[in-house]
Amino acid sequence: MSVTRRQILARSGAVGAGIAFTGSVEQLFAGSSAAAHVGGTAGYGPLVPDPAGILDLPRGFRYRIxxxxxxxxxxxxxxxxxxxxxxxxxxxxxxxxxxxxxxxxxxxxxxxxxxxxxxxxxxxxxxxxxxxxxxxxxxxxxxxxxxxxxxxxxxxxxxxxxxxxxxxxxxxxxxxxxxxxxxxxxxxxxxxxxxxxxxxxxxxxxxxxxxxxxxxxxxxxxxxxxxxxxxxxxxxxxxxxxxxxxxxxxxxxxxxxxxxxxxxxxxxxxxxxxxxxxxxxxxxxxxxxxxxxxxxxxxxxxxxxxxxxxxxxxxxxxxxxxxxxxxxxxxxxxxxxxxxxxxxxxxxxxxxxxxxxxxxxxxxxDTLGESPDxxxxxxxxxxxxxxDGGGAQYVYGVTRDRKVYPMARNRQNTGTDAEPEWGEFAGVTFSPDGRTMFVNVYSPGTTFAVTGPWRRR
CATH class of the missing domain: 2.120.10 (Neuraminidase)
Structure with missing residues (x-):
């Protein structure tokens, strides 16, 4: 069985490493600073399992429903x-x-x-x-x-x-x-x-x-x-x-x-x-x-x-x-x-x-993902x-130096233990001051506010 990106993202030891992908992304960040790096790696570190089984986030980040x-x-x-x-x-x-x-x-x-x-x-x-x-x-x-x-x-x-x-x-x-x-x-x-x-x-x-x-x-x-x-x-x-x-x-x-x-x-x-x-x-x-x-x-x-x-x-x-x-x-x-x-x-x-x-x-x-929405x-x-693909559902970030990192994972299982299903993420947006990320889960319909140590450079 081949190893997938989702499996890699699920392994705490590899999550913070970042995964390169093809394409010229520099123009996507014109006028924007590079994304933060934690300990020399892309993103904010591995996702921490949510004890409530709702939303996994990197350490230091919090969500409010x-x-x-x-x-x-x-x-x-x-x-x-x-x-x-x-x-x-x-x-x-x-x-x-x-x-x-x-x-x-x-x-x-x-x-x-x-x-x-x-x-x-x-x-x-x-x-x-x-x-x-x-x-x-x-x-x-x-x-x-x-x-x-x-x-x-x-x-x-x-x-x-x-x-x-x-x-x-x-x-x-x-x-x-x-x-x-x-x-x-x-x-x-x-x-x-x-x-x-x-x-x-x-x-x-x-x-x-x-x-x-x-x-x-x-x-x-x-x-x-x-x-x-x-x-x-x-x-x-x-x-x-x-x-x-x-x-x-x-x-x-x-x-x-x-x-x-x-x-x-x-x-x-x-x-x-x-x-x-x-x-x-x-x-x-x-x-x-x-x-x-x-x-x-x-x-x-x-x-x-x-x-x-x-x-x-x-x-x-x-x-x-x-x-x-x-x-x-x-x-x-x-x-x-x-x-x-x-x-x-x-x-x-x-x-x-x-x-x-x-x-x-x-x-x-070695590529970014599939089915972007x-x-x-x-x-x-x-x-x-x-x-918006199959299996586990993520919001992930992309740095200007072509690294992808997980930002959130939906843990609300709408299926069964034997055949789990997770609703897709949608509507990601930021507050005007940049301190809060708002994002939806399509089903069950849920709106989150995510705060934490958003780094700036």
């Missing part, structure tokens, strides 16, 4: 909804943080986002967002519904004006699965006063299986990923808003939606070598952003077609470029090539697309990555 699905929300609006997913942290009162948390609820999810007057889109849809106000002591002061009546809210992204864009990973039309309205949209959420944003779909940004978004703060262009589940797979989009200076509600003014075309590359999976770049990539207008008759990925983009990719996931802005994640690609499912995860960057100033990192597989201990830049330097 802020919220769990099924518990009563402090607002009295009902139980905490299920399926904790994408999340972001925003500044609040001095020392306070506002968290906006997605709930990727489907019709069968046990705890829906309660339908609240004024902030509900489709009363028959169970997804949405909740918002939490966390004090400087780590106590939850407020927990309430921020938007309801949306479907399968997977990820999203923050705006430069401190609101959250929540994305529906669903494109069901009214009359399907009991829904009364069309789905597949982006919605803006005000974390402090949700009633300001209401529940208005940003229709010009397209109707498709949205995953995540990132905004170029210089010109307001919004980049969007699509996680389509069947061939032909999703596209990478950009939305050019009519009000590029932004501000709350500005995206309602509409704009132009375009999709990425890399000439000669019908599927990003065929690109395997990190560092491979394509200059002069093209942006093609989407014929029907509302997908009234045909899903966007199936529409006619004219001569040259369009470029697809399986499992487009996380998306974030850093420095002068946008980064986006392809979690995996499998020929057996229709992709033109196999891979275990990729991070791409697009530089608008050069119209240049670059494969930055190639992941996995898990059986190769949510990724966040850590203020103390480096990346935090939520791995």
């Amino acid at each position: 802020l919220s769990r699905e099924g518990q009563a929300m402090r607002s009295g609006q009902g139980p905490v909804p299920s399926c904790h997913d994408g999340m972001a942290a925003f500044p609040g009162r001095p020392g306070h943080v506002w968290l906006v948390r997605n709930h990727e609820n489907r019709p069968t999810s046990p705890h829906r986002v309660p339908a609240i007057s004024g902030i509900t889109y489709d009363p028959e849809a169970k997804g949405g967002c909740t918002t939490l106000e966390v004090s400087s002591e780590g106590a939850v002061r407020t927990e309430r519904v921020a938007i309801a009546g949306t479907a399968v809210n997977c990820a999203g992204g923050p705006t430069p004006w401190n609101t959250w864009l929540t994305c529906e990973e669903n494109e069901d039309k009214a009359g399907t699965n009991g829904y009364t309205k069309d789905h597949g949209f982006v919605f803006e959420v005000d974390p402090v006063r949700p009633e300001r944003s209401g529940a208005v779909p940003l229709t010009a940004m397209g109707r498709f299986q949205h995953e995540a978004v990132a905004i170029d703060p210089r010109d307001g262009v919004v980049y969007e990923t699509e996680d389509a589940f069947e061939k032909p797979f999703g596209l990478f989009y950009r939305f050019l808003p009519n009000k590029p200076k932004g501000g709350p509600g500005s995206l309602r003014a509409g704009g132009r939606l375009e999709a990425l075309r890399v000439p000669g590359v019908p599927d990003l999976a065929v690109v395997q070598a990190p560092g491979t770049s394509f200059d002069g990539v093209e942006w093609v207008p989407v014929p029907d952003p509302l997908a009234k008759q045909t899903p966007i990925r199936l529409q006619d983009f004219g001569r040259g077609g369009i470029t697809h990719a399986q499992k487009l996931e996380g998306c974030y802005w850093g420095g002068d470029r946008v980064y986006f994640v392809a979690s995996f690609a499998r020929k057996s499912e229709g992709s033109l090539a196999d891979h275990f995860g990729q991070v791409w960057s697009y530089e608008p100033g050069r119209r240049r697309l670059t494969l930055v990192i190639a992941f996995g597989p898990d059986t190769d201990v 949510n990724i966040a830049l850590a203020p103390q330097g480096g990346l935090m990555v939520c791995e």
Whole structure:
């Protein structure tokens, strides 16, 4: 039986050593200091087994459970909804943080986002967002519904004006699965006063299986990923808003939606070598952003077609470029090539697309991992990555000198002793002061605040 990365990470003697991986990661840390090293090794040392069997962390780090699905929300609006997913942290009162948390609820999810007057889109849809106000002591002061009546809210992204864009990973039309309205949209959420944003779909940004978004703060262009589940797979989009200076509600003014075309590359999976770049990539207008008759990925983009990719996931802005994640690609499912995860960057100033990192597989201990999902830049330097593969579930860090180290392990076994199962991590984000890492476990839905000796250089 081959030794896997997960087995190595589980061995306390090897955890702190760090594992190298392929790819040029320096550009991911532009303007950021190197991650901390403990005793000359990457990271913060081995994970210490949690006596409570909930969350393993390195020595000196502590966690607090802020919220769990099924518990009563402090607002009295009902139980905490299920399926904790994408999340972001925003500044609040001095020392306070506002968290906006997605709930990727489907019709069968046990705890829906309660339908609240004024902030509900489709009363028959169970997804949405909740918002939490966390004090400087780590106590939850407020927990309430921020938007309801949306479907399968997977990820999203923050705006430069401190609101959250929540994305529906669903494109069901009214009359399907009991829904009364069309789905597949982006919605803006005000974390402090949700009633300001209401529940208005940003229709010009397209109707498709949205995953995540990132905004170029210089010109307001919004980049969007699509996680389509069947061939032909999703596209990478950009939305050019009519009000590029932004501000709350500005995206309602509409704009132009375009999709990425890399000439000669019908599927990003065929690109395997990190560092491979394509200059002069093209942006093609989407014929029907509302997908009234045909899903966007199936529409006619004219001569040259369009470029697809399986499992487009996380998306974030850093420095002068946008980064986006392809979690995996499998020929057996229709992709033109196999891979275990990729991070791409697009530089608008050069119209240049670059494969930055190639992941996995898990059986190769010299590579980073497999099935990356949510990724966040850590203020103390480096990346935090939520791995969404099989088996044990980790949040791990990546240093700028290409070392990976474990930051957290989910110990909540939702299976049996003979066949254990662990819910994936999602929504990793940091408080504005960089002192707290917030992260979700998808199932059972749990939101954690992690504090400790975050080193800075």
